[in-house]
Amino acid sequence: MTTPAPASSRRPLWARVPVISHLRQSIGLQRGMLIVGLVLTGLFLLTALLAPALAPYGFAQLRGPDGAFGATQPPSAEHLLGTTQGGYDVLSRLIWGSRTALLVIVVAVVASILIGVALGLISGYFGGWLDRVLVVIADAIYAFPSLLLAIVLAIVISGGQSSMWGGILAAALSITVIFIPQYLRVTRAEVIRIKSEAFVESARVVGASHARIMIRHVLRNSTRTLPLILTLNASEAILTLAGLGFLGFGIEPTAAAEWGYDLNKAVADVSSGVWWTAVFPGTAIVLVVLGLTLVGESLNDLSDPRLRKRAVGAEPVEDLLDPAHATQEASA
Amino acid sequence: MTEIVEIRDLAVTFATDHGPVRAVDGVSLAVQPGEVLAVVGESGSGKTVxxxxxxxxxxxxxxxxxxxxxxxxxxxAAGGGSSAGGGPADGADVVTMSASRLRKLRGRDAAMVFQEPSTSLNPVFTVGWQIAEGLRAHGKMSKQEAREKAIDIMRRVGIPDPETRVDHYPHQFSGGQKQRIVIAQALALDPGVIVADEPTTALDVTVQAEILDLLRRCRDEFGAAIVLITHNMGVVADLADRVAVMYQGKLVEQAPVRELFANPQEPxxxxxxxxxxxxxxGLARAEERASRRPAGWEDQAPVVEARDLRIVYPGRFxxxxxxxxDGVSFAIRPGEVLGLVGESGSGKTTIGRAMAGLTRVSGGSFDVLGVEMAGARERDIRPIRPRIGFVFQDPATSFNPLLTIAQCVAEPLVVxxxxxxxxGARARVDELLEAVQLPASYGDRYPHELSGGQRQRASLARALALDxxxxxxxxxxxxxxxxxxARVLDLFDELHRELGFAALFISHDLAVVDxxxxxxxxLHRGRLVEEGTGASVLGAxxxxxxQRLLASLPVPDPVEQAARRAEWEALRG
Structure with a gap:
């Protein structure tokens, strides 16, 4: 009998969580990229969660105890990053804006994962005409320019109104529609692969129902690549939101802070030497997208054993293949 | 004459996710010119590395x-003269060699034949181009010369009509012919040594015999030494001059082939x-089983009966x-084991799948436990599913990797x-695991934490869960x-003795079925060519x-195999 795998291969639960397990496996440049990505993403999440505590003013606040802030004030002690054309505090809107971005990401990603994975599972498992129809629709959506589709949906959903939740939902749902085909395609491809595996057939042979096979055997085995698309989609969601805001389909400044909208309003400032209204929201978008993309790309490389770098050159500490053999040797 | 390959105290370590793993540990081997050295060992023994x-x-x-x-x-040959490639007189150490010198050495001094011929040829180039590629990489040779050389080498490895076949693509050749072309590629530059990594494992027995014959000619006619890596002792007995046995990265024993088979030293x-x-x-076993059967057993109604069974896969485009x-008839009576033997494409797996309701029956009648499978719908088949157990070929993929062994074995009970x-089913699962000689604690492990044999035993436990x-x-x-x-087969025999189920045992290996x-x-190409007791089918x-199938099966005994080879050559004409 060959010796069983060492008990140490069962790592504790926390070490098997996707991102953490990836971090533990990583090394060198790959690890650096992942850490930079995680730090940027972590900062973004913290800012969003602690916005009320961090922001010196409200996102729609125009006057403090000493009267109005004044328009396009340069950075100063009261307004660390200056004020905008409309007289808002740039830093406050920057911090509150992360909240809007996070909400849009969460709503968009959750909705598109739920719908996309469910459709992909059904489409891949049953096949036939339903599969063909769903794939054609998904391809058709792929063919649309995503921003155009988002604009159309934003108009349909919010009807031009832009309250905070109306704006967030409009942005999130329009992004959802663009992302569903991605999740559908990825899940469907995995499901088709898993469906022909022997363990699925063995479930069929013992008489398991379709629902049981789909949920217990197929679904859990076909979600491996989702964390990766999730992070990449999150960064795309931010860009779409900012694009919508920049084009004027975003959220009114009194309803919520939104980076794309601020950038739009800052266009005119740049030529008049007012740099702080454009640079800071722009940098925020770039850093968040960079952080999320770095996490996504690193996860992609680390999940693939062929791309993953490992420490080379070390000698084995002990004979991992056969502990019994090693002890024999030691006693000999 | 000196050794053509000399391995001195080789140690190979792989960096893995679980730290460094030693695959080969202190192996020293030598290959003489023109000899076949077989390296045998189980998977993970380091023979391929x-x-x-x-x-x-x-x-x-x-x-x-x-x-x-x-x-x-x-x-x-010169005992250490100067090499044509300008290498040092005493050969060159591959371990420390530069990449460009290594490229010069590959193909010219040493070549390789891989296990799976269909993946080791590039599907978008003609075979002639692929043979010529190696020739042109090593010497200044015009296209025309390389092509002529390729035709010549193809003729010598036994490809009929090489002048036309040289322009064909790999998919136009059969599996055995593809392996011949891979061997031709290896022989093209007349290397001193050919490394053949399981060269016949992916091939059928009758084709294997022909490839073994060709490899023997590589040694006899081309004078190449062959390092043959295999786990098949029959192949070793047929082809090897000397055998090196490896176990867990170490060289256990090394001896000439007849000596090793007649008088193995190491436990x-x-x-x-x-x-x-x-x-x-198997003859004694079958007789013993037959003697235990009650009288009147022969007249019992069969569990499975196929009459003119026909299964067709619809063609596309x-x-x-x-x-x-195509028109197969057979019956399995209660408690009987029917062995289904055939080469790849003979339809043996299709019959097994149809019996379990995984493949549709196209014609004839197929009665399984009282249900007519021809034209049956999922609803009709479901009631008999609990009465059928299925053991799959590859234990690595037949378990859901996210469930523990206990959960997998309990699945039929829960469903x-x-x-x-x-x-709730854990007590019964522990009982089942014990029946297949696995400790109950293995139930908490995941499939990847078990070895292949352990997994296949768990698979047997799952198939038998519903009795x-x-x-x-x-x-x-x-x-x-x-x-x-051997252990899994013994276990199967033991369980069959205890539980008395009827079984369809599908295999390509005559000895295992026996x-x-x-x-x-x-089975041969979808038709049942012969059926009977082991004694009659294998004996006469x-x-x-x-007859051809039996004759081409190499016997794990070099003396007997030499006699059989002569017989096979006579049969082939």
Whole structure:
């Protein structure tokens, strides 16, 4: 009998969580990229969660105890990053804006994962005409320019109104529609692969129902690549939101802070030497997208054993293949 | 004459996610010019890694220590003269060699034949181009010359009509012919040594015999030494001059082939040889089983009965339909084991799948446990599912990787409502695991934490969970090592004795089927060519195909195999 795998291969639960397990496996440049990505993403999440505590003013606040802030004030002690054309505090809107971005990401990603994975599972498992129809629709959506589709949906959903939740939902749902085909395609491809595996057939042979096979055997085995698309989609969601805001389909400044909208309003400032209204929201978008993309790309490389770098050159500490053999040797 | 390859104290370590792993540990080997050295061992014994190190083909994650000296054919003959390529007189160490020198060495001094011929040829180039590629990489040769050389070498490896075939693509050749072309590629530059990594494992027995014959000619006519990596002791007995046995990265024993088979020194070698199934061993078992049967057993209604069974896979894009099973009739009576033997494409797996309701029956009648499978719908089949157990070929993929072994084994119990949950079924699962000789604690492990043999035993436990009347085993041991296979087969026999299920045992290996089956059915291209007891089918085969199948099966005994080879050559004409 060959010796069983060492008990140490069962790592504790926390070490098997996707991102953490990836971090533990990583090394060198790959690890650096992942850490930079995680730090940027972590900062973004913290800012969003602690916005009320961090922001010196409200996102729609125009006057403090000493009267109005004044328009396009340069950075100063009261307004660390200056004020905008409309007289808002740039830093406050920057911090509150992360909240809007996070909400849009969460709503968009959750909705598109739920719908996309469910459709992909059904489409891949049953096949036939339903599969063909769903794939054609998904391809058709792929063919649309995503921003155009988002604009159309934003108009349909919010009807031009832009309250905070109306704006967030409009942005999130329009992004959802663009992302569903991605999740559908990825899940469907995995499901088709898993469906022909022997363990699925063995479930069929013992008489398991379709629902049981789909949920217990197929679904859990076909979600491996989702964390990766999730992070990449999150960064795309931010860009779409900012694009919508920049084009004027975003959220009114009194309803919520939104980076794309601020950038739009800052266009005119740049030529008049007012740099702080454009640079800071722009940098925020770039850093968040960079952080999320770095996490996504690193996860992609680390999940693939062929791309993953490992420490080379070390000698084995002990004979991992056969502990019994090693002890024999030691006693000999 | 000096050694053509000399491996001195080779140690290879791989960097893995779980830290460095030693794959080869202190192996020293030498290959003489024009000899066949067989390196045998089970999976994970380091035989492939050792052989690949001769060509410097190890992946980046490997760290190599020791020396691998490869001498050109001329060097070895001259006892260390100057090499044509300008290498040092005493050969060159592959371990420390630069990449460009390594490229010069590959193909010219040492070549490789891979296991799977269909993936080692590039599908978008003609075979002639692929043979010529190696020639042109090593010497200044015009296209025309290279083409002529390719035609010549193809003729010498036995490809008929090489002048036209040289322009054909790999998919236009059969599996055996593709392997011939791979060997032709290896022979093109007349290398001193050819490393053949399981060259016949992916091939059918009758084709294997022909490829072994060709490899023998590589040695006799081309004068090449061959390092043959294999786990098949029959192949070793047929072809090898000398055998090196490896176990867990170490060289256990090294001896000339007849000496090793007749008088193995090390306990591991003895155990390995004892585990190899031999035809004829099953006869006593079958007789013993027959004697235990109650009177009137012969007249019992069969559990499975096929009459003119026909299974057709519809062709696509106006291609003709593929007839996988064509007019097959057989019956399995209660408690009987029917062995179904055939080469790839013979339809044996299709019959097994149809019996379990996984493949649609196209014609004839197929009565399984009282349900007519021809035209049956899922609803009709479901009631008999609990009465059928199925053991799949590859134990690695037949378990859901996210469930523990206990959960997997409990699945049939839960699905069929015997227990509410996997936890509730645990007592029964432990019982089942014990029945297949696995400790109950293994139930908490995940499938990847078990070895292949352990997994296949768990698979047997799952198939037997509902105490089925009928068990279908589709090549249950073909993915396992010989010694593991022997234990799984013994277990199968024992369980069959205790539980008395009827079984369809599908295998390509005559010796394995012989050990277990009461009756043997031989399939050839979808047709049943011969059926009968083991003694009659294997002892006195009447069908020419069965005769050929038996004759081409290499016997794990070099003396006997030499006699059989002569017989086979006579049969082939």
């Amino acid at each position: 050792t052989a690949k190190s001769i060509l410097g083909l190890l992946p980046e994650t490997a760290t190599v220590r020791g020396a691998v000296i490869v001498r050109g054919r001329d060097d070895a 591991y070698t003895q155990q390995l040889l004892a585990a190899v199934p031999r035809i004829g061993e 106006r291609q003709p339909d593929f007839v996988a099973v 069929n409502g015997r227990f509410g949950s996997a936890e 089925p009347e009928l068990l279908i085993a589709d090549e249950p041991t073909s993915a396992l090592d010989v010694s593991v296979q 050990m277990l089956a009461d009756r043997i059915a031989v 085969p009447s069908d020419p195909y069965t």
